[in-house]
Amino acid sequence: MEKGALVGRRTFIAASVATTLAGCTSHGSDTTDAGTSSSSTSAESATSSSGTDKNGDTERRRTETTVSVGSVVKDDTLAMVVRRVTTEEELGEFRDAEEGKTFAVIRMAVKNRGSEFIDFEDFLDASxxxxxxxxYDPSISSPDHPIRSGVLAPGEVVRGDMVFEVPKGASELSLRLDFDSFTSFRFEQVTVSLGKKADSVADLKQSLDDVLSSGEKASHGGVSVAVHGVRTTTQLNEITDATDGHEFVVPDIEITNDGDERLLVSTLLQMHVKTGAGLAYTADIGASSGLKQPLNESSDIESGESHRGELAYQVETGTKPLYWAFNFLEADEPYKGFWKLR
Known part of the structure; x- marks a missing residue:
């Protein structure tokens, strides 16, 4: 079965806190699942601004607002909430905070509340x-679940962490998000007071449309993408085992170039496994290289040819629902397709 207009086309796509920090929670988890309801809390303070464009017409009024952790900021286009703030002395095995500093890890969720695909890159403008x-700028250290900018499908939630390395004695910390370039959002700037927490921490529920099943194909603009199946294992081969509490989810993917020009795709930028709550996983490149038939992204897909193979994603055991997402980085008409894996 084929469903069209889910994947865009492009010739080349690649790229290869309490007023002190001690007031932040030192540990915690975001246990949201796909069934969690969405609620909102009004902004505690807001200021509005308006102007005129080059023709003298009044532009859409935009607002700056300040909220607490757990309060939703939203309009008809977008909704966002900081779910929690934790502090960590180290991230993973190889990254310790500098002496006298600590990592502030901010868990966020953002939802596309509109009916169109949106290209949302403004997480890059955070401090x-x-x-x-x-x-303080975002740290180059990557958490287990970094929040990812990019194309958001209607109803999609993106969930993850931003990390900032700050002095241990820093006080009155606030997260500042600037949306200068994302003009369709009513809020030009959102400030979250990290030392203040709402009475009830709100959340956002993902509600995806047009989810495909294994065996279904999405085609658009000369590119066809299909997921032929999926398998789950804790051991890919004799030397590659999943870490404790995790398993490998391995979709069988085929990408066909029906256009006239060569096509290059990127597993890092275009392909993710997502949970029902919106957490995203990138392919485990080391594990995928040990597959008998890994998806080849090291060479172009010539006109009329296909690349078929598997990718290994390591996820927490039993996580469901799970989707495989293909994001076509089309500047004019962003598209994204979803296949349900389980």
Missing amino acids: VVDGENRT
């Missing part, structure tokens, strides 16, 4: 500001 107006 943490302390009570002395010192600014």
